[in-house]
Amino acid sequence: MVGGSQLENANPLIYQRSGERRVTAQDEDEELHDKIDDREIFDLIRSINDPEHPLSLEELNVLEEVRVKVNDEEGSVSVEFTPTIPHCSMATLIGLSIKVKLLRSLPERFKVDVHITPGAHASEHAVNKQLADKERVAAALENSHLLEVVNQCLSARS
Amino acid sequence: MKDTLTLLARVTAHPDSHCWFLAWNPSGTLLASCGGDKIIRIWGKEDGNWVCKSVLGDGHQRTVRKVSWSPCGNYLASASFDATTCIWIKKKEEFEVVTTLEGHENEVKSVAWAPSGNLLATCSRDKSVWVWEVDEEEEYECVSVLNSHTQDVKHVVWHPNQELLASASYDDTVKLYREEEDDWVCCATLEGHTSTVWSLAFDQSGEQLATCSDDKTLRIWRQIKAEEEPGGSKKDSSWKCVCTLTGYHTRTIYDVSWSHLTGSLASACGDDAIRIFEEDPGSDPMQPNFSLTAHMPRAHAQDVNCVAWHPKEPGLLASCSDDGDMAFWQYQRPE
Numbered sequence: 051m052v053g054g055s056q057l058e059n060a061n062p063l064i065y066q067r068s069g070e071r072r073v074t075a076q077d078e079d080e081e082l083h084d085k086i087d088d089r090e091i092f093d094l095i096r097s098i099n100d101p102e103h104p105l106s107l108e109e110l111n112v113l114e115e116v117r118v119k120v121n122d123e124e125g126s127v128s129v130e131f132t133p134t135i136p137h138c139s140m141a142t143l144i145g146l147s148i149k150v151k152l153l154r155s156l157p158e159r160f161k162v163d164v165h166i167t168p169g170a171h172a173s174e175h176a177v178n179k180q181l182a183d184k185e186r187v188a189a190a191l192e193n194s195h196l197l198e199v200v201n202q203c204l205s206a207r208s
Numbered sequence: 209m210k211d212t213l214t215l216l217a218r219v220t221a222h223p224d225s226h227c228w229f230l231a232w233n234p235s236g237t238l239l240a241s242c243g244g245d246k247i248i249r250i251w252g253k254e255d256g257n258w259v260c261k262s263v264l265g266d267g268h269q270r271t272v273r274k275v276s277w278s279p280c281g282n283y284l285a286s287a288s289f290d291a292t293t294c295i296w297i298k299k300k301e302e303f304e305v306v307t308t309l310e311g312h313e314n315e316v317k318s319v320a321w322a323p324s325g326n327l328l329a330t331c332s333r334d335k336s337v338w339v340w341e342v343d344e345e346e347e348y349e350c351v352s353v354l355n356s357h358t359q360d361v362k363h364v365v366w367h368p369n370q371e372l373l374a375s376a377s378y379d380d381t382v383k384l385y386r387e388e389e390d391d392w393v394c395c396a397t398l399e400g401h402t403s404t405v406w407s408l409a410f411d412q413s414g415e416q417l418a419t420c421s422d423d424k425t426l427r428i429w430r431q432i433k434a435e436e437e438p439g440g441s442k443k444d445s446s447w448k449c450v451c452t453l454t455g456y457h458t459r460t461i462y463d464v465s466w467s468h469l470t471g472s473l474a475s476a477c478g479d480d481a482i483r484i485f486e487e488d489p490g491s492d493p494m495q496p497n498f499s500l501t502a503h504m505p506r507a508h509a510q511d512v513n514c515v516a517w518h519p520k521e522p523g524l525l526a527s528c529s530d531d532g533d534m535a536f537w538q539y540q541r542p543e
Contacts, residue, residue, distance in 0.1 A: 158509065158510055158531065159510070161478070161479075179378075179403065179404070179422075182422065183378070183404065183422075184478075184511070185273070185317070185362070186333070186360070188226070188244065188271060189289050189314075189315050189333070192270050192271060
């Protein structure tokens with residue numbers, strides 16, 4: 051979708067998508083306050099499109115439910131993502147898409163931290179620092195070209 | 209530590225947007241706020257309430273990140289993500305753009321007026337700090353472009369009574385600059401923080417500097433005056449970190465304000481809290497101890513972006529947040 055004609059990772063491994071969330075009796079009980087859980091966060095982001103393949107971040111194993119942590123009381127969400135290759139130039143864009151999706155979907159009281167899975171990328175520290183800098187994220191989202199690319203990653207595939 | 213910080217008022221300053229920064233005018237009669245809605249608002253107190261006196265909405269195309277008043281109080285400078293800095297003149301209640309300073313390659317992050325009122329500094333994501341000179345005809349000329357930082361420059365602030373400029377950066381350092389033979393030079397680099405330095409504040413004397421960082425610490429630096437060298441050449445004074453306040457903040461510290469009236473140090477944190485520290489009486493200036501004297505958890509519903517002590521009323525503190533609100537607090541120093 052973006053980038054040149056040459057794909058960085060031409061033949062990625064494809065993983066199976068997880069099924070629908072199993073609804074428990076507790077979930078259906080309207081009297082109970084449902085806390086936001088890891089699976090709910092995962093469901094928000096697992097269908098984000100990869101910027102260069104017609105595949106979701108879940109299918110590329112960039113996102114896994116075990117790397118999503120939410121604490122509803124504290125209002126904190128932490129997501130680790132795993133770029134498909136250690137020199138992936140799309141890492142910041144992928145992280146930004148995850149961050150934007152969560153910022154748009156969750157109540158404003160949530161603090162959203164998006165990191166690269168430790169050891170999974172050559173520029174892990176630089177990418178993490180960039181994603182954690184809310185001033186740079188705010189400036190990036192005022193860039194209409196970049197915002198369009200992010201929205202493409204976030205749009206539902208037909 | 210109870211009841212040391214009391215909420216006086218909460219005002220929606222930038223609805224549906226982030227409120228990024230606040231600045232009191234030198235006499236403390238007006239407060240300027242700016243935000244992600246590209247607007248600057250000027251606030252004043254009427255019958256005990258904070259009311260919006262002016263809306264400065266036609267200067268910038270993108271987020272207004274910071275604002276700064278001239279020492280005379282007649283001008284306001286605004287730094288914007290649109291890569292420009294606007295200079296506004298105050299005419300009774302209205303404000304008009306006098307000039308727009310262009311030159312930075314991308315987002316301008318901060319602006320500050322020197323104590324003389326003749327110099328202005330701006331800094332940008334383009335890694336540079338620019339020094340501007342203002343002449344009698346209100347013409348602004350860039351007199352120096354300082355490229356000492358290797359990353360995005362977040363904040364600039366002048367020494368309270370000297371022409372000494374300090375800048376804080378995404379490269380984790382703080383740099384100081386002064387004029388030397390008609391050119392501006394970087395005269396010190398303060399290393400110690402392990403992540404982005406977001407803001408800095410001098411104490412009243414200008415001998416101490418407080419810095420805050422993404423590494424969740426506050427650091428206090430002290431100027432060590434250089435001795436006159438034999439032969440007459442003067443060495444630059446150096447700055448030494450004399451205190452690190454660690455373990456108090458749970459997320460990024462976005463701003464720090466040092467009261468020139470009381471010496472109290474306030475911090476604005478990404479964990480939504482405001483904290484105030486005081487230097488212990490009788491502590492060694494070379495190894496000072498600072499104690500937490502106020503902690504207001506959930507001071508705002510989201511990240512606190514700025515804290516600003518009132519320049520005339522001791523203990524009056526203004527803060528603002530990503531939730532678009534600003535709040536006014538009265539701080540009572542514990543006995």
